[in-house]
Amino acid sequence: MHDMGSDGSAMGQQGGGFDEQLVASAELLQRIRGLSRRFSGVGLRGTALIRMPQCDRLVSSEARVWFALENLQITGSFKVRGALAALDSWSGCTDRTVVTASAGNHGAGVAFAAEVLGWQAVVVVPEATPRRKVQAIQRAGVKLERVQGGYDRAEEQAYSLAKTHGWRFLSPYDDVVVAAGNGGSLGFEIVQQLGCVPERVVVPVGGGGLASGLGWALAQQAGESIGQNRRVWGVQSEMSPAMARSLEEKRAIESLEPLGPTLAEGLEGGVRARAFDRAAMVLGGVWVVTEQEISWAIQWIWQELGLRVEGSAAAALVPLLSGRLRGWIQGNMVIVLTGRNVDDDVFRQVTGDACCRSVGWSL
Secondary structure (H helix, E strand, O other): OOOEOOOOOEEOOOOOOOOHHHOOOHHHHHHHHOHHHHOHHHOOOOOOEEEOHHHHHHOOOOEEEEEEEHHHOHHHEOHHHHHHHHHHHOOOOOOOEEEEEOOOHHHHHHHHHHHHHOOEEEEEEEOOOOHHHHHHHHHOOOEEEEEOOOHHHHHHHHHHHHHHHOOEEEOOOOOHHHHHHHHHHHHHHHHHHHOOOOOEEEEEOOOOHHHHHHHHHHHHHHOOOOOOOOOEEEEEEOOOOHHHHHHHHOOOOOOOOOOOOOOOHHHOOOOOHHHHHHHHHHEEEEEEEOHHHHHHHHHHHHHHHOOOOOHHHHHHHHHHHOOOOOOOOOEEEEEEEOEOOOOHHHHHHHHOOOHHHHOOOOO
16 A cells, blocks of 8 residues: 555655656657647647745745646647647658547547647547537537446547547557646746746646656756656545555556546546556655535635636645645645636536635635
């Protein structure tokens, strides 16, 4: 079992020799570094990094808290970064059909990238995928297939289609180029804007691709070996804590049906073995938070900053707002708000709930 941190987070694997095939090469990271500039003409944005001094005291007297606003990204989430990076890396392919599974945001990113780069795409999603995410996929004119069950079932179907038709399968998390595109490009932009490598970056975690890419970029920028200084920490919902359980049990929980309804459907499902191995190299730990806390975090950031975020993104705010980070670090800490694609009715219901004020989440 992995030890549990004193703050209640599941701790990442320490030390050990790493399989270099699991890690992005220096050449790949170099190509990824200018991703947002390369695709700025089609709308890809460098991340907006904003200072949140009112949050500093929730960590320590010497902390400096920042938010990275990937909820402002084209397609509504960071996932478009990895999709563009992956399809661009396959530019020499003659058979230009890709199939993917998605809880929504990755599918929208693949649909966008396919339209931009001249690919045909098939996106398989769970039946319960939010309407806003489904509409974003359909706007690009790709083929959409829905399946009963959660994300794991969608991934099984996508793999089956790839095998049957000879299409390329693109994982939203278990792919080095996707991970580098999503997290690596974001990590480089964060360092460039801060002028230094942050002490910690807190992100929502599903399959771990974003965390892995961030860990690679931050280690390279700091001149560290991977895993030397675990700067990336993750957050998951109690309803689907596959990465946290995987870290605790030192093995990948490859299939995990949600334990109940969740606002953070983008973090659902299990994690494949190689994706777990990548994430375990860089993660300092993973906090598991409640659905009520995620709901409060959605409302808090709407009230404080007028920002619309989905449940998966809001999860990353919970350790800060709930007091789990008190006394944690000194220096720069970045929280990545990964997306905004929440259905209107869900958003109205959550932001109309006055319970947030009763727990003191008002700065």
